[in-house]
Amino acid sequence: MKPIRLFAIGAxxxxxxxxxxxxxxxxxxxxxxxxxxxxxxxFNDSIVYFTNIQEVDSVWFSQKKNLLAGPNNYSSQxxxxxxxxxxxxxxxxxxxxxKQLKKVEKxxxxxxxxxxxxxxxxxxxxxxxxEDFKFSxxxxxxxxxx
Numbered sequence: 001m002k003p004i005r006l007f008a009i010g011a012x013x014x015x016x017x018x019x020x021x022x023x024x025x026x027x028x029x030x031x032x033x034x035x036x037x038x039x040x041x042x043f044n045d046s047i048v049y050f051t052n053i054q055e056v057d058s059v060w061f062s063q064k065k066n067l068l069a070g071p072n073n074y075s076s077q078x079x080x081x082x083x084x085x086x087x088x089x090x091x092x093x094x095x096x097x098x099k100q101l102k103k104v105e106k107x108x109x110x111x112x113x114x115x116x117x118x119x120x121x122x123x124x125x126x127x128x129x130x131e132d133f134k135f136s137x138x139x140x141x142x143x144x145x146x
Contacts, residue, residue: 027062028069028140034059035104036068036097036135038078038128039111042090047124048115049082049091051133053104059097060140068097069140081133 033055040049060069068074078093096111098104115123 027064028060029063030141031059031061031099033057034061034068034097034099035101036074036095037104037108038075038093038095038133038135040078040082040088040091040093042088042092044090045124046122047088047126049086049088049126049128050108050112051078051128051135052130053101053108054130054135055101056135056137058137060138061099068095070138071095071097073138073140074135077135078133081128085132 035053035055036059037053038049038051041047061067062069074095074097075093078095079091082091082093083089096104096107098107112125116125
């Protein structure tokens with residue numbers, strides 16, 4: 001399956017997951033740290049961006065499902081960076097996050113390999129340095145939701 005098609009399926013799955021999570025009022029719990037990276041692509045060009053894996057302090061997870069709480073807040077940080085700093089508006093951005101560094105590294109290498117070593121399509125893979133973009137903590141405590 002082509003990487004863009006896989007990306008589209010993944011984006012649709014993420015959107016459906018977000019919709020289902022928004023209807024459930026699960027309690028959020030904060031973890032001391034988590035690891036995440038971002039990925040940005042557009043259907044209008046072949047440029048894809050990766051952030052490096054970053055350690056983020058005080059990350060909120062849904063206690064019931066053990067998923068990142070408010071992933072759209074983190075992906076919008078990357079989308080805003082692409083729009084304002086890279087002059088690349090209308091990009092689709094996703095975030096991969098986990099409490100364990102090994103799991104994030106495995107997903108990062110898999111995605112990087114899929115886009116940089118694809119023989120059927122050529123992508124212009126670009127990396128965003130941590131000094132240029134850094135995820136900031138989003139407070140998803142219950143008091144902030146109301």
